[in-house]
Amino acid sequence: MSTTRRPGSETRAEILRVALELFTERGFEGTSIRDLSEALGMTKSSLYYHFEGKEAIIQALLASRRAEFDELLAWLDEQEPGPDLLRRAALRWVESTGRERILGMRFAHANGPTMTRLAAQGGNIRSWFDEVITKILGPDAPMPSRLLARMAFDTVSAALFAAQTQDASEEDVLAAARAATVALTG
Template sequence: MDETTRRRSGSETKAEILRVALEQFTERGYEGTSIRDLAVTLGITKSSLYYHFANKEAIVRALLDGRRDEIDDLIAWVDEQEPGADLVRRAALRWVESTGRDRVQGMRFAHANRPIMQKLAAEGTDRRSWFDVVVDRVLPQTTSRAERLRAQMAFDTVSAALFAAQGTGASDDDVLAAARDATVRLTGA
């Protein structure tokens, strides 16, 4: 059996559904993409897709769970570091440097699909608040509100750069370079 006719495992199918959904939701919008559209693109039946995900919102929740795992990994890394004045910079740069195609695509999705993101945030799935835990770990309790805000901004530079780059033709590399620079500037002495 060649690679094109090989049956995917359940985990491979689920990963492929998430990949295709992220692309389609970003390009066509969450509301503009149906389960049928996803199934056709994937070459599977709607019932096969429903076997893995109850609905489109469940797909978005699974995509966000992947982002939550990345935050948890960053928190674990921070917990292993020596405290110091440069910890916020090291942690924020680690976050920016670890940004790959999937995370950039996820941020584009979030920018393009505000209604579903706001709905999930209202239900307790606010991805921006996840960084509060990181900021709490990298800054002393006595840090001023302005310094805390700068730290939170340092962890959000890729998203800000993507927003600023809309309609400019900037590449992902341009966006990441701008994010790195902004992170350094925000976390400077």
């Protein structure tokens, strides 16, 4: 019997996907390397070959998220300034939200202490929006305008929070986020 080996990048992606699901479901602290290796059907040593530990997995997830912000910043550099730029940028952010980002937001909601620790280590995702907002509104924008812009980018998270006790699909969440973004930027 031969086994098919997948490329390391595919294995890493699968580890990240499964880890995010387990960290969200059981909590970061409540998920062990053994839990991850069993869920992945691999040995702990194979898992350690790809990641030094759970902290390294979280750092890889944060790096992926940072790349999404960098893509948004690059897109903003190509846009003409105008009164609709906030709406276009915030809707672009909502529309680019996929399953992995939704899982990441659910992880953040479920793992407050871990997110606080990561923020202290430079992984404060919310602060990354400051650069986006400054690029859109300028450095001297008044605080109420900056807060409104931040809210426009935070609609998916807000919709996920509102959906916690509801039977809402991911598409329902994204539809609510789109509507909220339009209302906030109108």
